[in-house]
Amino acid sequence: MNRRITATALALACAVALAACGSDSDDSDSSDSGNGSGDGATRTVETAMGPVEVPENPQRVVVLDTAELDTVITLGVVPVGAVQADATQEFLDYLPADQLADIEVVGNIAAPNLETIDRLDPDLIIGSKVRDEERYDELSAIAPTVFSETVGAPWKENFLMHAEALGKSDEAEEVVAAYEAHAAEVTEALGGAEAAADIEVTMLRFIEGGNTRLYGRDNYIGSILTDIGVGRPAITDEATDGFAVEISPEQIDQADADVIYYASYGDPEASGEQGAVGGPLWEDLTAVQEDRAFPVNDQLWYLGIGYTAAHQILDEITETLT
Structure with a gap:
């Protein structure tokens, strides 16, 4: 799907590019063994621990975690190591492949x-x-650990804490501003705040090995929907x-x-998606009858939990609802 390139998305790209340019010499050293910022200087970060x-x-x-992977890539930092989600056994597929290749x-x-983390000498x-x-x-x-x-x-508060730990607080402010401008653009594209509020959106996630979920407001994707001002069905409040x-x-x-x-x-078959989508109950849903039921990338909409994912989600919402 070709995505509309917005001015705010370009602003995010510029922010990330600036962050990367500001640390070119750092990146060239990232494969060297040994901890180090060079001069041994440190600063204190307030964390959950x-x-x-x-x-x-x-x-x-x-x-x-996946959110932390989105965060560091957003801020122009390529980590030496990262975990994967159980069900995917891969890094987030919406992030640039060339930046993931050596992780x-x-x-x-x-x-x-x-043991693997220790060997990487973070x-x-x-x-x-x-x-x-x-x-x-x-x-x-093994190394200073920020939780x-x-x-x-x-996720927004976590992003700022992690950006502080990375020494990227200035870049983080640019990223946040770009996202806020992009969200405002989407609201306007939907016809303004009043029109957006009249569109009820359900976030439906089929889970392999678990129950199907209708997502509420207090989660990553719920916060993005709140930021653009769309409505949510009554069951959301339950x-x-x-x-x-x-x-x-x-x-x-x-x-x-x-x-x-x-x-x-x-797996969509194991999660129950294949059995539900297209079935008689599915065909009776208002969104389905009006051709407004859209499959989305789980890694992007649910696992990424960061600003790079958020921009792509906002673009997909604009494409599907306008």
């Missing part, structure tokens, strides 16, 4: 391989307490902790809305 001293200019970064796999989410590890609290001491013995409290809903409502295949009618975006975590 307390204050952490990090290198002023970290060179060898390991990330322990070493260091395990799966919430199951990092500490000078900064970025992750979250909710995923790896029990491994924090071991990780900290956010949790993942998903607080989401547990604001996160999601879990349904069975026989309850797919509860996904009814003006628009449905749907994806599968894992």
